[in-house]
Amino acid sequence: MAVATEVCVLGVGLIGGSLLRALGPERAFGWNRSAAGARAASAAGFDVSTDLADTLRRAARADALVVVGVPLPALGAVLDAVAEHAPRIALTDVVSVKGPVLAAVRARGLGGRFVGGHPMAGNAHSGWDATDPDLFRGATWLVAADDDADPDTWSRVARLAVGCGARVVSATSDQHDSAVARISHLGHVLAEALALAGGRGGDLALALAAGSFRDGTRVAGTSPDLVRAICEPNRDALLDVLDECLADLGAARESLAARGTLGALVDDGHRARRAYEDAQVGPSREEQARGGQADAGPVKVEHAPVPVTPGAPGWLEALREAGAAGLEVRPAG
16 A cells, blocks of 8 residues: 655654654655754655755645654644645644644644544654664554544555554544553553652662563653653543542552452453453464464454545544444555
């Protein structure tokens, strides 16, 4: 499936830079606020400028798909430049929260050709040096299905994601933010708390720490500023799920204190983890056996992507229905 003829990436950190590398210098060019980041990308063979206005005018001339990859605190200034220099450009983003981005885009009159996006991929590092052309391969890429989504832009963003090896899932921005509060943002908060608990145990606790501590605290290695930029803009959804989690922990504590058992938390959590494993798409048993991984884990029978014709009657409802079921979607044709 082909991607847009040209793609302009604004911000070449981990996600934006990995997208640039996945597309290659023949398909993509970009901009970066940091001169050091732009120089690093240029040294790797990519056309990356520090002149935002000139980059946007070039994107407008080529009708390139513009992908905003800057942190949320820098979003307003970048969108102001888009509104000034390329107001009719096809626009998407890779920011980890969707509602505030959509509001900022609409406030500047840029909603006509905007469709939000969020590749569910990354690691604890940042900057050009952390980029990986295979970062999106096998990942899920949310392509938003908001009421005013432009069909042509939706198709271009979806084809971009598929061209990078990702599977596309669609939902509204509000639905996305509610979901990622549960499966991403809460994880960052809990990882920080677990790392802090281990650190308070001193050298002995850290010397004894093994797999469960390592895995549970992995994202606590992320830059604190980046964690704040990821989690805090999704405050309302994160507060709701934090309240749920605190209630679960409180009930487990009360049960342990009163009856010596952690109660329902362990059983319910185990079932929830198994449900997550069952929902993952992976290689078949035969493929695992050929690769010497016969016991690599549970396998879900992979469904064919749901074909959707952007702009056809009921297309947004079809996207949302598939997304609610966790099904992959693709533009028909």
